[in-house]
Amino acid sequence: MTGETGTTTPAVVLIGPPGVGKSAVGSLVAARLGCGFRDTDADVETMAGKPVADIFIEDGEAAFRELERAAALAALTERGSVLALGSGAILDEQIRNALKARTVVYLAADFTTVAKHAGLDKPRIVLPGNPRGRLRTMLEERRPRYQSVATITIQADDYDLEDLAAEIVARLQTGAGR
Numbered sequence: 001m002t003g004e005t006g007t008t009t010p011a012v013v014l015i016g017p018p019g020v021g022k023s024a025v026g027s028l029v030a031a032r033l034g035c036g037f038r039d040t041d042a043d044v045e046t047m048a049g050k051p052v053a054d055i056f057i058e059d060g061e062a063a064f065r066e067l068e069r070a071a072a073l074a075a076l077t078e079r080g081s082v083l084a085l086g087s088g089a090i091l092d093e094q095i096r097n098a099l100k101a102r103t104v105v106y107l108a109a110d111f112t113t114v115a116k117h118a119g120l121d122k123p124r125i126v127l128p129g130n131p132r133g134r135l136r137t138m139l140e141e142r143r144p145r146y147q148s149v150a151t152i153t154i155q156a157d158d159y160d161l162e163d164l165a166a167e168i169v170a171r172l173q174t175g176a177g178r
Contacts (some may be wrong), residue, residue: 001029005041010034010037011032011081011086011103011172012028012029012033012081012082012083012102012103012105012168012172013031013052013076013082013083013085013099013102013103013104013105014082014083014084014085014104014105014107015085015087015089015099015104015105015107015146015149015150016087016106016107016108016109016146017087017091017107017109017138017139017142017146018087019109020085020087020107020109020156021089021107021145021156021161022039022087022107022110023039023041023042023084023105023165024161024169025083025156025161025164025165026039026083026084028080028161028162028164028165029165029169030042030081030082030170032165032166032169033169033172035080035081036078036080036082037079037081037082037083037084038075038078038081038082038083038084038085039083039084040068040071040072040073040075040084040085040086040089041084041086043071043074044064044067044071044072044076044086045137046070047070048067052058052064052067052086055100057065061063065088065091065092068086068088068089068092069092069094069095071086071090072085072086072089072092072095072098073094073098074097076095076098076099077104081156085111087142088142088150089147090142090143090145091142096145096148099149102151103151103152103172104149104150104151104152105150105151105152105168105171105172106142106146106149106150106152106153106154107154107156107164108143108146108153108154108155108156109155109156109157119165122174150170152172154167154168154171
C-alpha cells in the first residue's frame with residue numbers, strides 16, 4: 001500500500017541489515033499508525049519488472065544500486081507513511097543525506113540473526129566465495145552508516161514482529177530515541 005504523495009516526509013523510515021524484518025514489521029507499524037507503507041525493494045522490482053535477485057544476477061550490482069537510489073529518493077518525498085529502505089541503500093551518500101531530516105529507526109541485529117534469516121546459519125555448509133564471511137564484512141561495513149542516521153535504534157534480535165511493531169510505535173509516540 002502506498003500513501004499519499006506530497007512534500008512532507010514519511011512518518012518513519014526503517015533501516016537495517018537484510019532479513020531483520022523491515023518489510024514485515026513496516027507494514028505492521030503502518031497499520032498501527034493508520035498510514036501507508038512502502039518498500040523500496042518492491043519499488044525496484046516494479047521498476048525493473050523482475051525480482052531484486054535477478055537484477056543482481058542479470059544486470060549487476062551497479063544497475064541495482066541506480067534503481068535503488070531512484071526508488072529511495074522518490075519514496076523519501078512521500079507524506080506520512082512508513083518506508084522500509086533496502087539494506088544497502090545506506091551506502092549511498094545522497095540517500096544518507098536525505099535521511100538526516102527524517103525519523104529513522106535502525107533495526108539492529110547480530111550476525112547470527114541475520115545469517116539465520118538469510119539461510120546461512122549452517123556453519124558446516126561450505127559454499128564457494130564464503131557467503132558467511134561476506135555477510136559478516138557487509139554488516140560491519142554498514143553498521144556505522146546505519147548508526148549515523150538513526151534517530152531510534154532497536155536491537156531486533158529477540159523480538160517477534162508484533163512486539164517489534166509495538167516497540168517502534170511506542171518509541172515514536174514518546175519520542176524515545178537511541
